[in-house]
Structures are given as C-alpha cells and as structure tokens.
Amino acid sequence: MSALSFSSPARSPRKPGTLLMSLLALCVLLLAACGGGSSTSSKKADTLWVAQLGDQYTDNFNPYAGGSGGPPHELIYESLLYTNYATGKMLPWLATSYKFSNDNKTLTFTIRDKVSWNDGQPFSANDVAFTLNLMHKYPAIDVSTIWSYLSSVTAPDAHTVVINFKTVFTPMIWYLGRLEMLPEHIWSSVGDPSKYIDSKAIGTGPFMVESFDPQVVTLNQNPHYWQAKPKFARVKYPVYKSNDTYLLNLINDKVDWGNIFAPNLDKNFVQRDPEHHRYWFAPNDTVMFYVNNLKSPFNQLAVRQAISDALDRAKMSTVAENGYEQVASPTALLLPNAKDYLLPEYANLTFKQDPQKAIQTLESAGYKKGKDGIFADAQGNRLAFKIDVPTNYSDRILLSQIASENLKAVGIDASINTLSPTDWYNNKQLGKYDMTIDSDQGGITPFYYFNRVLNSHRSAAIGQQSQSNFGRWQDPTTDRLLNQYATTSDPEVQKQAIQGLEKIFVEQLPTIPLLDAPTWFEYNTQHFTGWPDKSNPYATTYPPLLVILALEPR
Template identity: 30%
Template sequence: MIDGTRRTRMRLTSALGLGLAAALALSACAAPESGPTTGTDGSSSLMLAADNGSPTFVKNFNPFVIEKRTASTIINEPLMVVNALDGKSTSFLQTDYTQPDAKTIVSDIREGVIWSDGEEFTAEDVVFTYNLLKEFPALDSTGVWSRLESVSAEGLKVTFTLQAEDSSAPITVLAVPIVAEHLWADVKDPVTFTNEDPIGTGPYTLGDFNANQYKLEKNADYWQADKVAADELVLPAANSQLDVVNNGYDWAYAFMSDVENTWVAADEGNQYWFPAAGTVAIAPNLTKAPYNDPNFREGMSLALERDSIADNASEGTVGAAGQQGLLLPTQDEWLTDAIPDKGMVAQDTDAAEAAFAKAGFTSKGGKLVDADGVQAKMTITTPNGWTDWLRAVQEIQKQYVAIGIDVKINQPQPAAYFQAVQNGDFDVAMTSFGGNGSVYQGYYNLLSSDFLQPIGTTAPSNYQRYSNPEVDRMLTEFRTTVDADRQKELAGELQEVMYNDLPVISVYYAGLWGLVSDKSFTGWPDADNPYMTPTPYTSAALVVLTTITKANG
C-alpha cells in the first residue's frame, strides 16, 4: 500500500496496488506450452517473469481490476510514473504538470499520441477515464475520487480540482492508466469487463495469448518507439525458481533462494538487485474476536521474534520492521521521540502473556485458552507460491504455537487470496504497506476510513477494516497542511497509533526482488542507477522498457 510533491523531491507515494503489489513474489506450477524465443545474446525478444498464472492465465486486460494481467500496465499508460524509491516522476501521457494551488492540478497532455487502433489520443480520453472511475467506484483502486472534486479539459490542459487542499495528490491522481473513450464508452459493466482485445497508447500491444503464455508485440506507432529496444515481450504463466533459473529469463521479479548460487551462477550476465521497499505485516481481521481487542493484538506483537522471521523469509536480505509504520532508515527524519527504541519491538513472551491475559486468555497446559478453556485459534492466509511470505508465515506459526495458539496456514491461489483479503474473508492475512516514499500515503492507505467496507464487499485498501475518527482527522490535516513541522507532528501521532493500537502488526521490511540478465539488454536499474524500481508487474515497467538498450547495439 504501493508520493511526492510536484517536481522537486517528492514525499508522497504512489499506491502500487495499495501494498499488495509491493511484495509480489512470483511462482507457479505450470510450464509454457512451448519454449519462447529468447535467452540468446542480442535477442530482440525479452522474457519476463512478471505475471503469474493461477496456475494458468485468464485473459483479462482490464487495467483497473486486481485480477488483471499485469501487462495491462504496459499497454495502458498513465499520465506519469513515479519511482517509489525516491518519489521522482517520469511523464508519459502528459509532458508536465503544475499545482498552482493546493486544490488544483493542471496536466499538460502530450500531443501526437495515437491509440493502437489508430485513433487519436486526446485530453477527452483522460477526462473520460477519471469519470469512469467516479461512476464505478470498484475500479478506483487507489481512491483518487476520495480526493477529486472534478476533472475537466480545455485544449491540451486537463484540470483536476481537488475536494480539499492536498499537496500530496499529484503522485496518486496522475498515476491512473488511461483508456480510450471511443471503446470504453460502450462497455455496459466496466467492473466485470475483461477487455480481451486491449487497445492502448503504450509501447506494446497484445500478441499471441494462451493459458500458459502470452506475448506483447512492439507498437510501431508508439510515440517514443525509438526508445523501445525489445521487439517482443514473452510472459509465461510458470515462474517458479526452477523456471526462472533454467529458462533464460531477461527480467524476473521473484524471490530467489540462495541467489548467488542459483540465479547468478546460472548464466553469465545474470544480476540481481533487492532494494528494501515497504513493510510486510500480518493484518488481523478487526471485525472478529479476539482480534478486535487491542490487548490481544499487543500479545500477538510481543510474541514475535522478528529478526528470525526476516531471516527465514529472505535469507538475510531484509531486516525486521518496527511498529511505527515507517520505512527505516529512509524515513528516520520522521521518527517521533514519543515511542521507545524507534518503534522496534523485541520479543517478550512474559509481556505477551500479560497482554493476552488482559484480553481474557491465559496459558494452561501449554495452551492459550479463554475463560471457558477454549484454545485460541488462528488461520493465517498467504498467497500460494509466494515463497518468501510462506517462510515468514511458517516462522510466525512456530512462534505463536510456542505461546499456545493453534495456528493453521491457508494458501489460496493469488487471485483467490486477493479476493479473500479485499472481502475481509480471513482471520489474519499476510499483507504489505508503504514503501513508496510517502509517509502520508502509507498511513492513509493503511488506516483511512475512506476505504472501509463491510465484510463481503471489496475494499481497495485497509483490508483489516480499521476505523478511528481521530486517525481520520489526523490524516485529513496531514494531507491539507503545508506546514512541514506540523506534518512531522502528525506523523508522530500516527506512529503512536500504530505502536499502541496495532491496526496491523509490522514484521519485516519487504524487498523488491529484481533479477535481470544483461546478455540481450543492458541499462537495468540497480543500486548505482536506481532510476526505477525493478518491478515489471507495475507501470514502472514502462520506464524500464523505454530505458534499456540492446546489449550489442
């Protein structure tokens, strides 16, 4: 719960799928029907582990729904793409934007762009797209209409009028994928529309598609086609570690066990970059007992030995996270002195048992039981195939069992996981938040009642169903004030909420698992040139695919 403030250094984050996307670790169990034409020096075909079948692909290129094929973010461009590591933006369907006042954003629309069916792209397409999200709120996954009052166009300028002063808005508002009015205006139900023949303005169009693999072909009429190095993208449904190591991928997003001796050793030119971004947490369902009791949640937090969870999850590539909701050390300057140890929580089983006792649970015969002698039970939901999260859950299970909780693990396929989490159909769920450079946006996506939905109704964020009017007030003031000192005060108050009320339980920092090969293409983002996140399943791919070049000219 994947911002900034205009063109200077941005502090507010893009929502990146509101946190779920920020920790995608792709794996599957099916194999492509035939070997893709890639993996040789100088090849013009680029193979991506960027989409994951469940276990096979369903043809859905609706760019607004969670179950979309991830390549829809390559086909349908937004106005701009933000680097979640530093908040800097790259313009796509706009040439620039200004914020003349805190309630207004003006986007200068790019001329000379055409849709892949040959129709002209216009400012009216932008207005149509945003009004589509207003008419069908289920499509508004980043909550732009919780901020917008209206969108209008005059010539090549699109004006976004905000409901309130909001210097954080551009990075979220301008990141929406744009669709063609001349096609989508006739769609009866855009929420269920699968868009099987997608038309976009992006660098690629849909090519061959089957249940085990699909391809994207270079858009010869793309407005910056000279910057597109790969003539073809190949996306298999099967992206297990073995597949990634053996099948000649050019770019993969996957947690890789023993990465030096697996991916790096597999082929000359294989490299990796695992920058820290975001926080992996366990989200208790706050509509259920005993998770609706902050004392029980405190016990859950104190029972965890986070360092061992982080080590098991990532083989030492990331560290334990604090309970303050910040990404450290990147956001050290926002830390409050009101909570101890920078919000880091050490395992303390005695204190955990005391907290559980306040919630009505005591330890008897090695079991944590309530007043009726019934053992506390918990099912933790995590996506099937996400090996790093599974390792974390298994260690969490071990630690909770040690304190007397009966813990089971539920591993639905990713699509079913997304549905369950959004609908509130879980006891405790693995999730992630933040990691997009914005203190405000991280807290907003995680805690705001703007996303609150009843159980059984899709919530685009705040999956745990947290609601606190005082927190909503803090978030509103944080969003509207331009006083930097007051922003830090509010951030401190929100840290105290995270630490004391435990709406979610932070566990460890999420890595971004970028694997690349420079045999066919060079210029990938890395620690020396972190121009974009190594995340091919988001619109970040637009920046990377228009930056890399062919290895041999």
C-alpha cells in the same frame, strides 16, 4: 483456461508439501539442460525477454478489464504522472505539471505538447477528460473510485484539464496520476469499456503490439513515441505454466528478466553465472499480523506489546523467507524508500525479540500463568487464540508456525488455523478472526498505507465487510492525523501528519509489522546493462517503464 493478471509482478502461491517436489523436479531439469546457456548466442541483443507465469494469454490489452488474462500493457498505455516507488516521487509524464487551488478543491493538469498515440493521432487534454469521464459513466472501470471525490472534469483547451472536487482530498493526486489514458477516437465507440476486447492497443507508450500468440507476445517500438526511444527494438513476453519451467529458462539464459519467488537463488541462479546472473528484491509491502482490535484480548495494548516482543522476526526472515524479506520497521514505514518521512528519534529503532519483556508486560497487566504454563486474566480466561493463514502461502504458514513457537515460550497459546484463500479472505474482511496474516503496500507516500490500514471509515463492525482496515483500528487521534494530511497540499504539514502516525504505530501497535516483502526481480546482464540494483536503486521494476528506458544492449 484460468484467468490471469499480468499487471504487476505477483507472488507465486506455494502450497505446503510442494516445495521439495518442485526443487527435485528443477534439479532433474537442470541436469538435462547442462550447457543450455550457450544457446543464447542466437538471441539478438535488440530483443528484451521478460518472463511471465501463467497458463496462456488472451488477446486483450485492455488496462481496465480486470482478470482478462491479457498480456502486460504497461509499455503501451501511459499515465499523467509516473510513480517511482524507489524515490517516493511522482514524475511528470503525459502531464508536465499539476496545481491545486488555494482551497484544494480544484486540481489543474497541464498536458504535454507534441504527444501522439501509436497510430499517429494527436494526444490532448480531450483524451484525459474523456478517460476520466468514462469512469463516471462506467463505474466498473473506476478502479480507484475517483468519482467518490470528483464533481466534474473538463478540458478548456488542448493542454489543460480542470478537475473539481466534491470535498477536499489531496491524496487523490496519486490515484489520478497513475490512471492509464485512453484514446477518445478509439474508445468512444466501443460501448462498455470494461467488456471491450482491446487487441489494437492504441497507446502513447514506447512500444506497440507487433504480434500476438497465446504463449508469447511481441512488442516493437512505437515510431511516434514522444521522448527518447528505447535503445532496443523489441520486448517479448513468454508465459510459462510452471515455476520449474520458468526457472529453467531464467537459469539457462533464455530470458533477461524474471519476477517470481524462488528458493536458494544464490545457489540455483547466481552461482551458475556469477558474472551475469543477479537479483534485487526492493521492499514493496509490509507483512503483518492483523490483530482483531474489536475483540478481547487484542483490544489491550499490553497483549499487543507482549505478542510483538515475543516474536523472532530475524528467524522468520531467514527460515520462512530465505532471507529475502527484511525485518520491518516498528514505524511501519518501508525503508529505505520512505526514509525522508522517518522521525529522527526513530532513526535507529528496530524490532528486537525480548521474551522476558513480553512476560513482564503481561504480568504487569494482571495476567498470571496457570499450571499449563499459559497466561490467564483475572477472570480465568486463558491467553489463547488462533492465527489464520491461507493454505496457498507455504512461507506464511511457516512464518506463523515460528510465531506460534515464540508465543508458546512466553505463555501465549497461539495455534495455526489454515484456511482456503477464499475463507481466509472472507474471515479477514468480516472480522471473524483472532489474528490473521496479510500484507499491504499503500502508495507513493506512507499516507496511503496508513490510510488503508488505520482509517476508521475503512473499518466495520464484526460481521460487516471492512474496506481495508481489517484490524478494525478505531482511534480519533489517528483519524485526525489522516485528515490533516488529506486536507492540505503543503508537504511539510503532510510530513508532520505521517510522523504522528509513526508514533501511533510504535507506541500502540494497531497492527504488528513483521517483514517487508519485496518486488521479486531476477535479471541477466549478458545482453543488457543499466539494471537497477541495491547500489543504484534509481527505480523499482514495477511499474517497469523507467527501467525499460534505461536499459542498453551490450
């Protein structure tokens, strides 16, 4: 059995050459299942069905056992703060408040009163301190490397947690706030928590395990939940082995909630029941070309600008991504999510394909076209390079092919270099590429994206592993702005730093933003109301808890 991870709605890898076969198979299935939607009368409105894609589940809800193949656990285990990516806010959850000291080296959480674990035992600050200190004792579960920054965690009383820092790094609030809390009375005796098989799943969330089956997991309401309980009794997570089976069940009203990429959703899903079948794809991460800034010619601003100006991003969106992915902002902000950080001068700034401008930029930088129509520098080096793309993302191969055509039209020879996912990732991490395609989300504010992509401390020399700055951007001004944000808890000072980083993206193109990839979300309003959508984007569907608590059965 292959390892599964159901912690977030993931992209479905689509291999070249399989998409047509998949669609043909789906058509056959649809013809065989005409009228299948009528069977939904047997489904009770007190049960929400949420589809998952994979082989089968293992009976392990451990939130810190990466790749365990366990079922979703986000409705069982909760965090101190709740991240709402739609609003860019961290909401009080198991903690009612937090405060940094004047020197930003101490962080104090106030823990919510009258919260219980789903076995009836009280939740307290001791559980929080236990969870965080467990990550110190067992680094394998320190998924956010918090102990690179922390020096101690204590619980002076049942409602207070005090965290001391080795060095100031205020963005740690998001990393700490989203960690799922563990019950000390259970986990203190399990040994290595990364290896613990958690079939009991004792959490503080609104649901708890009712039954387990490798093909469907059922959760029922936690009778001890600390706030208003969900308005329905159960959540069922069926798992489907193929996209076709998944889509068939979605189309024929067997599930209420889906989270995969599927082509032609308007025709294959919405038009089969326009009253109830909906989808909403909220921007979630930025797809970009990483240029290798430590290599020529990508260390030249003129070349990066020419590449960007040559690209037809609108065609990439409509042809490669079915129109589901909006063209990215030149600021690299995810909009409209991060609109509060947008510099007013960039309010109407968009990418526009301009081949003539690309040619003029290269000519002004001293490049001249050869007889083959390809630009070369003064030393005769042709402007030719490869675009690395993983073989399991057919949409990104198509997107890169469009880019290759755009670049050829202005005198740049960019060929497609398809690689296995492993080779593609290794080349990206080691800097052994010319230009590569990837995406990155970041976190609750734009800082987390900028820090991952631009921080020189997260870069490395070619041949050495980069943490996340795969473009190997190294710039003192960028680092100063990132440090400005990280060493203050003043929101206005942090906003100024982010806006300075926007300028760097617009003016210097450390990477080349292309499209904003969404969180895939299909839903059926036949049995439940209260779903988020473009007109009411109160939350994104990952994490799912706010949506779960807002849904009402019809």
